[in-house]
Amino acid sequence: MSLHEDMVLMGDRAVTASRELARLTARKKNTILQVMADELEARREILKEANARDVAAARTAGMTAAMIDRLTLTDSRINAMAKGLRDVAGLKDPVGGTISRWIRPNGLEILKVRVPIGVIAIIFEARPNVTADAAGLCFKTANAVILRGGKEAMLSNQAIVEALQTGGRKKGLPEYAIQLVTTTDRDAVKELVQLEGKVDLAIPRGGESLIRAVVEQARVPVIKHYKGVCHVYVDAAADLEMALKICENAKCQRPGVCNSMETLLVHQDVAATFLPMVVKRLSQELKVELRGDEGARKVVPSMSVATEEDWYAEYLDLILAVRVVPSVQAAIEHINRYGSNHSDAIISNAVVAQKQFTQEVGSAAVYVNASTRFTDGGEFGMGAEIGISTDKLHARGPMGLEELTTYKYVVSGNGQVRE
């Protein structure tokens, strides 16, 4: 079979599975999630052995230490995968719920009901835990999933998917509900995201080049997350102690993640007071490198010079771009120009400034007097997330179970015809 035929077959099988999945009750799905978790734990040694071979090959290939760390399956990571599946079992099933209902003057009853999307393709890099997480969330929402992980994690992913399938089938997991692309042919992704009518949604997870490749090749809808260039704007009417605490958290609590702050905007009226506080805490104590514009460097001449590229940068590191702005309007314009539609915060006690900021900043999540770090499925109370969308359609911000569903209309009558 050609690669194309292979992928079409996977797509057809997923479509068939998606119809069987749609018939499962919430209770049945939760039981299956539990046995999938049990099986992962039971196969702990098999998983670690497969993973050890992936890791050895990655070392030989000269993979960086950080990437090898992400690739490695430890006991605690296997436990976390199993716990993740059990946690998902405990979440409320959104499928089948009525979103709204109304009656038309002709007596037709229109129900808008929540249904699975159908078939979801997840394209990701060499993080085996994504395999179990994504499979669990897609299964809970009765979507068939086709997983395409990084080739460096192939043996680990195969072992994980086999555990999920074997465990799940004991309690009625439909065949082909969870499939893994096992060819390492790079064109497999292209074939996958062009399966119109079979794959309903592609979610790429990983670096910008992976995501761009998917977007350029895709004919099916894609939900993605390019990057997180998040801002904190400290207004003239800010509580500066609160602002400092939030800046420290947004920048330093976990600098390598997408919802950490990359650029600090400070109103000119408080710059002379606030920037020295930032220098003391973030730069001197927490070793953050500050890169300032002219206005910031007027107050703190020791800052290095921020260039145009710094405003676009997702450092994911202890580096912070700093700009002094003349107004909330200027802060909003900066964010809408350089930001990534992810998460941005205003620190201010002025209601007018808060309102203008939350209305005019175009990002998925806009914060008032809180850290950008809260943009997260767990922190939002969704229980789990498959990713964070910086797109504007279907899902924005953290994508939980509800965002893995769509709706349909069920219209009931007693013989109505259109005049």
Added chain:
Amino acid sequence: MSLHEDMVLMGDRAVTASRELARLTARKKNTILQVMADELEARREILKEANARDVAAARTAGMTAAMIDRLTLTDSRINAMAKGLRDVAGLKDPVGGTISRWIRPNGLEILKVRVPIGVIAIIFEARPNVTADAAGLCFKTANAVILRGGKEAMLSNQAIVEALQTGGRKKGLPEYAIQLVTTTDRDAVKELVQLEGKVDLAIPRGGESLIRAVVEQARVPVIKHYKGVCHVYVDAAADLEMALKICENAKCQRPGVCNSMETLLVHQDVAATFLPMVVKRLSQELKVELRGDEGARKVVPSMSVATEEDWYAEYLDLILAVRVVPSVQAAIEHINRYGSNHSDAIISNAVVAQKQFTQEVGSAAVYVNASTRFTDGGEFGMGAEIGISTDKLHARGPMGLEELTTYKYVVSGNGQVRE
């Protein structure tokens, strides 16, 4: 300027306009819609003159009578465009509404609020009324719109857009809120749908080849409607008089539209009774050509033979494919295999069959004992529609004002940071 630079400039201008649009109140937007309608009527003679030149060129080019009819602007069509804008002014503004609100244990308040999508590109064929309709709906939802109509309607579209702009500006329509692509270069569509970060959504409206071209070229999200292959399934437990009335309506009331019936599925237990009723009313009286499978032709040997292609066909004409099926399950499988995810109906008084059908048929709209012809923004009570989506993401079925919006999260705290 190159075509690419031209389109980037349009995109940038639309982004700027979208920010101004987002600041307009509902009242202001409605006033602007009213003056746009007034201006269309005031420019009636200018519109008809521009249109007459389009129509003359189309005749010279040998355009079909049906296409020339769609291209032609009459007084009543100009009135209808103006009335359309006034009707949209009267609809409830979805922008700014709160979709949901919750408080997290740490005190953070999360609001999910409805916001405009941003910049929408509408790509359509030679129907000038789409220009005013689409501009009105996008404007009402505070989206900037870039319109790309068929070249045959260029002068008409320019006259309409000029009327909308001139009228609207009297009451504060932002510049570049409504833009028309005036180059006839075919690559303009490609450039437009690749404007990532500027164009947030592309909606192609027209024939399948137009839509396929947009999907293949697009890097921005697309919501589309390929075709409507709608089914009516007459169950063993159907009221056959009701079924006949619904079939007549679904097939004949307006055969050229996407929500009309193309295939009739009949349960074998009622085929011998029901098919002769269909022959009498639809074939003999209403001149519908029937094409049957073996089972149907066993009852009505005079039917022509349906081939595999007939099950996929969107006739848009007085032709009906007919198949006899052994069960509701077989009907569902037929629809999910050959259908287009549009609108499908079951006629049955058996609750079990109704439930199975509405759950398992994967279409955007599923009907019980009613005509498929009701899939329409007006009939659903949305007031107006920009189209009908056969996609599964963001919007399914009729797309009204709400479907032209998205959401964002506004998160308010008093200094919360992440632990």
